[in-house]
Amino acid sequence: EETLRAISAFPQSLAFSQSFKGFVDLVNERGKGVIQINYAGGPEMFPPNQQVDAVRRGVIDMQYGPASYYLGTMPEADAWVGSTVTATAARENGGFAIMQEAFSKKLGVNLLAHLDAGVKFYIYTINEPKRTDDGGVDLDGQRIRSQPIYNAFFEALGAIPVSVPVPDVYTGLERNTFDGSGWPIVGIRDLSWDKFLRYRIDPGFFQTDLAVVINPAKWEGLSDDAKKVLNDAAADYEKISYDNFQKVIEETDKAVRDNGMEVITLEGDAQAKFLDLAYDSAWKRMKDSGSEHYDALRKAYYDR
Amino acid sequence: MFLLRIYNLLILGLAALGAASLIFISVAIIIDVLLRNTGYRPFQSTSAIVEYVMLFSTMAAAPWLVRTNGHVAIYSFVGAMPDRARLLAGRAVLVLAILTLGLLCWRSAAVGLEMVQSRAVDMRSINIPSWVLYAMLSGGFGLMALEFLRLLLRGETYTGSGGAH
Amino acid sequence: MAWYEAATLMICGLLFLMFFGMPVAIAFLAINIVGVYIFMGGMIGIDQLVANASTSVTSFALVPVPLFLIMGELLFHTGLAIRVFDALDKCFGGIKGRLSYLTVGGGTIFATLSGSSMANTAMLGTTLMPDMIKRGYKPHMIMGPILATGGLAMIIPPSSLAVLLGSLARIDVGALLIAGLVPGLVLALMFIATIRVQIALDPDAAPGYAAERASFREIARALAVDVLPMGIVVFAVVGLILLGWATPTESAAFGALSVVALSALYRTLSWEAVVRSMTGTLKVSAMMLMIIVGSTTFSQILAFSGASSGLIAFATSFELNAYLILAVMFLVLLILGMFMDQLSIMMLTLPIFMPLVGVYGFDPIWFGVIMLLALELSLATPPFGLLLFVMVGVSPPGTTIGKVAMAALPYIVCTLLLVVLLAFFPQLALWLPGLIRN
Numbered sequence: 083e084e085t086l087r088a089i090s091a092f093p094q095s096l097a098f099s100q101s102f103k104g105f106v107d108l109v110n111e112r113g114k115g116v117i118q119i120n121y122a123g124g125p126e127m128f129p130p131n132q133q134v135d136a137v138r139r140g141v142i143d144m145q146y147g148p149a150s151y152y153l154g155t156m157p158e159a160d161a162w163v164g165s166t167v168t169a170t171a172a173r174e175n176g177g178f179a180i181m182q183e184a185f186s187k188k189l190g191v192n193l194l195a196h197l198d199a200g201v202k203f204y205i206y207t208i209n210e211p212k213r214t215d216d217g218g219v220d221l222d223g224q225r226i227r228s229q230p231i232y233n234a235f236f237e238a239l240g241a242i243p244v245s246v247p248v249p250d251v252y253t254g255l256e257r258n259t260f261d262g263s264g265w266p267i268v269g270i271r272d273l274s275w276d277k278f279l280r281y282r283i284d285p286g287f288f289q290t291d292l293a294v295v296i297n298p299a300k301w302e303g304l305s306d307d308a309k310k311v312l313n314d315a316a317a318d319y320e321k322i323s324y325d326n327f328q329k330v331i332e333e334t335d336k337a338v339r340d341n342g343m344e345v346i347t348l349e350g351d352a353q354a355k356f357l358d359l360a361y362d363s364a365w366k367r368m369k370d371s372g373s374e375h376y377d378a379l380r381k382a383y384y385d386r
Numbered sequence: 387m388f389l390l391r392i393y394n395l396l397i398l399g400l401a402a403l404g405a406a407s408l409i410f411i412s413v414a415i416i417i418d419v420l421l422r423n424t425g426y427r428p429f430q431s432t433s434a435i436v437e438y439v440m441l442f443s444t445m446a447a448a449p450w451l452v453r454t455n456g457h458v459a460i461y462s463f464v465g466a467m468p469d470r471a472r473l474l475a476g477r478a479v480l481v482l483a484i485l486t487l488g489l490l491c492w493r494s495a496a497v498g499l500e501m502v503q504s505r506a507v508d509m510r511s512i513n514i515p516s517w518v519l520y521a522m523l524s525g526g527f528g529l530m531a532l533e534f535l536r537l538l539l540r541g542e543t544y545t546g547s548g549g550a551h
Numbered sequence: 552m553a554w555y556e557a558a559t560l561m562i563c564g565l566l567f568l569m570f571f572g573m574p575v576a577i578a579f580l581a582i583n584i585v586g587v588y589i590f591m592g593g594m595i596g597i598d599q600l601v602a603n604a605s606t607s608v609t610s611f612a613l614v615p616v617p618l619f620l621i622m623g624e625l626l627f628h629t630g631l632a633i634r635v636f637d638a639l640d641k642c643f644g645g646i647k648g649r650l651s652y653l654t655v656g657g658g659t660i661f662a663t664l665s666g667s668s669m670a671n672t673a674m675l676g677t678t679l680m681p682d683m684i685k686r687g688y689k690p691h692m693i694m695g696p697i698l699a700t701g702g703l704a705m706i707i708p709p710s711s712l713a714v715l716l717g718s719l720a721r722i723d724v725g726a727l728l729i730a731g732l733v734p735g736l737v738l739a740l741m742f743i744a745t746i747r748v749q750i751a752l753d754p755d756a757a758p759g760y761a762a763e764r765a766s767f768r769e770i771a772r773a774l775a776v777d778v779l780p781m782g783i784v785v786f787a788v789v790g791l792i793l794l795g796w797a798t799p800t801e802s803a804a805f806g807a808l809s810v811v812a813l814s815a816l817y818r819t820l821s822w823e824a825v826v827r828s829m830t831g832t833l834k835v836s837a838m839m840l841m842i843i844v845g846s847t848t849f850s851q852i853l854a855f856s857g858a859s860s861g862l863i864a865f866a867t868s869f870e871l872n873a874y875l876i877l878a879v880m881f882l883v884l885l886i887l888g889m890f891m892d893q894l895s896i897m898m899l900t901l902p903i904f905m906p907l908v909g910v911y912g913f914d915p916i917w918f919g920v921i922m923l924l925a926l927e928l929s930l931a932t933p934p935f936g937l938l939l940f941v942m943v944g945v946s947p948p949g950t951t952i953g954k955v956a957m958a959a960l961p962y963i964v965c966t967l968l969l970v971v972l973l974a975f976f977p978q979l980a981l982w983l984p985g986l987i988r989n
């Protein structure tokens with residue numbers, strides 16, 4: 083029996099890490115006597131943006147975390163950020179295989195799975211956003227707390243992306259230091275930000291880019307049985323975790339609405355324009371980086 | 387001797403630069419906040435630069451701190467030893483410090499070169515090549531090792547008694 | 552390697568190097584190399600150590616450390632601090648140990664401004680220490696109160712640690728922040744009582760001179776000219792947060808700016824004062840951040856080796872009643888706090904503690920406050936208490952860690968007492984959040 087030691091980019095108590103634990107449990111159940119995963123820890127062992135390097139070096143066997151943390155080194159991560167298809171669909175249409183090649187070439191690790199996909203990002207605001215004549219939102223000059231993956235999108239909207247460390251965000255929202263924030267739909271309540279962010283702009287954009295990677299030498303050393311258990315579990319859990327998060331999304335959406343959060347829904351042309359700006363910002367970033375996989379990835383991952 | 391003078395200037399100059407960089411980030415943050423609150427667009431680069439300066443000022447000042455006994459050390463135990471034992475302990479500490487910092491200087495440089503080859507980029511509020519951080523680490527560790535070596539060659543030991551005032 | 556073997560190797564190795572006079576920061580790095588070589592498998596471990604080190608201080612959350620230091624050094628070197636002390640001497644001439652009380656009072660005010668204990672302690676230390684020594688205060692009457700009130704910054708809101716704890720433990724962040732207010736103030740009162748007792752026990756601890764009681768006119772003038780303008784400094788920090796102009800991190804820069812402006816108004820801003828202030832800032836800030844480079848990576852290796860999780864699993868494996876399990880959890884936090892940084896401790900313990908909190912039916916907010924107090928203590932407990940090193944760094948030559956730790960001891964006891972109080976009277980923490988919720 084082989085044992086792999088795994089870490090996650092998020093602390094173990096958070097929702098995404100719990101979902102990864104579900105994957106670990108699945109492998110451990112199916113892999114009795116063949117392969118086991120020991121989920122050892124999170125950022126208390128390795129800083130999140132150094133974890134994939136730790137897997138490449140072989141300090142740890144397996145890691146789970148956002149691919150976009152390595153966007154600077156592997157521009158192809160934007161294919162997941164800007165994707166509109168499910169992980170399962172991309173596994174079937176060949177997109178996943180291209181991503182495996184990119185992970186291997188640029189980051190030096192084997193890509194095993196794209197878990198927890200289908201969770202979108204949203205713009206939340208403290209005050210009701212102004213509307214444009216064509217039914218869109220006018221965020222011109224609004225200061226929105228941002229992260230590198232959506233800086234370009236916010237700028238395209240005319241908003242001012244503000245970079246604020248997470249611990250400062252609560253006080254910042256309380257005191258109106260900025261006007262809103264981007265955040266995935268799940269997790270907005272974990273930080274109590276929903277107390278101040280009373281408006282959500284729908285639709286959501288982008289999607290989660292959480293990868294499970296494994297050290298290449300370790301992978302080569304595994305038995306064929308072990309590899310099969312891992313690959314099958316990866317493909318199955320991509321589906322399972324997608325479905326799980328659809329439920330979580332539904333519950334969160336209901337909870338925040340019950341709590342009085344107002345949802346501003348963009349329709350028709352305004353919606354199309356909004357989403358174009360979002361997705362174009364991600365795909366343009368990959369194109370500008372000169373990735374050789376741009377066309378193939380766009381074909382596989384983008385069907386808007 | 388000329389080289390030594392240059393070297394001494396380097397240690398002091400880096401420390402001065404480290405202090406100046408702290409003033410710089412204060413001003414940068416003030417400008418950033420003012421721009422944000424007056425409807426202008428703040429610089430995207432500010433937060434990334436501020437974060438980098440935190441390491442830069444530390445690594446730039448660390449060798450000078452060795453020279454001025456500014457790194458805190460626990461001296462009470464060693465201070466109670468007889469003279470010969472104290473000297474021996476002091477030398478051993480210097481040698482160990484040189485080895486530790488020398489090794490870290492070498493490996494930081496090696497990892498930095500790896501980053502140059504793989505064109506790795508550190509993505510913060512702006513993109514910065516990953517090797518920059520490792521260059522700072524390597525330089526800081528290396529110069530600290532040299533400063534400890536200087537103490538060893540001069541027959542001195544490190545006391546860590548350079549209080550701030 | 553069993554968890555206790557790994558722990559023994561890392562911790563005893565570190566203590567050994569530190570006691571032989573190796574600079575604390577270098578001792579961490581040296582033992583880290585040994586640790587990664589064994590646990591991470593040779594040279595690749597050292598490369599990983601370097602990689603981890605590259606992110607240890609490149610964090611916006613640490614920015615208040617140098618910025619508050621600039622503020623404190625400028626207050627001292629431009630003579631603004633001394634003006635305030637002289638003015639207060641005029642008002643409270645008769646009260647023995649007034650500057651110790653002032654430390655607690657001023658420190659508590661700054662705790663409501665700042666979310667970072669390290670920054671707060673360093674700032675108080677650089678501002679108050681030199682003048683108080685000149686005035687004949689015994690060092691423990693200076694260092695104790697500074698260490699103690701420095702730690703208040705993360706109990707009294709705003710507190711970046713409370714926000715992190717709330718989000719990691721899924722405790723309502725707003726309620727947790729508010730819950731810290733009353734215990735924080737109670738703690739400040741206990742500190743004041745401690746000073747009073749210390750002076751009663753040792754009347755020579757604080758200077759005995761009775762400054763002449765000034766006339767009312769003089770007092771009014773001194774307050775208006777020397778103390779009131781300090782309001783600008785307070786406003787620059789807290790006012791900008793309240794107005795929503797700046798985040799707690801950013802406002803530290805405005806604190807420094809306001810001291811520059813104020814000293815320019817008083818015509819005490821000289822080139823020499825600036826150079827001295829920046830020299831002092833750089834010394835303390837680089838010393839601290841260098842230790843953080845070493846200690847953050849030390850925490851990470853301790854976690855990776857399984858030493859920390861082994862201890863937690865071992866300690867919580869017993870069947871205990873509610874009070875005992877609380878005591879065990881607190882003890883685990885204290886022990887980990889001696890060697891690890893706060894964020895790592897939270898990430899390690901919360902996955903195990905929060906289910907226990909659920910099983911035993913503890914109120915999560917109340918538990919959060921107790922946990923904050925334990926984490927606050929970790930900064931002041933030897934052998935590795937960052938605030939202890941900060942105090943040594945800002946103190947006159949010859950100050951030892953042992954002396955600083957002894958000075959902190961009575962105040963550590965206060966915090967322990969408060970934890971016991973909280974265990975029996977949870978309302979101390981829960982009353983205010985309950986009031987606001989309803």
Ligand code: NA
Nearest residue numbers: 662704707709
């Ligand atoms: Na505070």
Ligand code: NA
Nearest residue numbers: 888889929935
């Ligand atoms: Na400690």
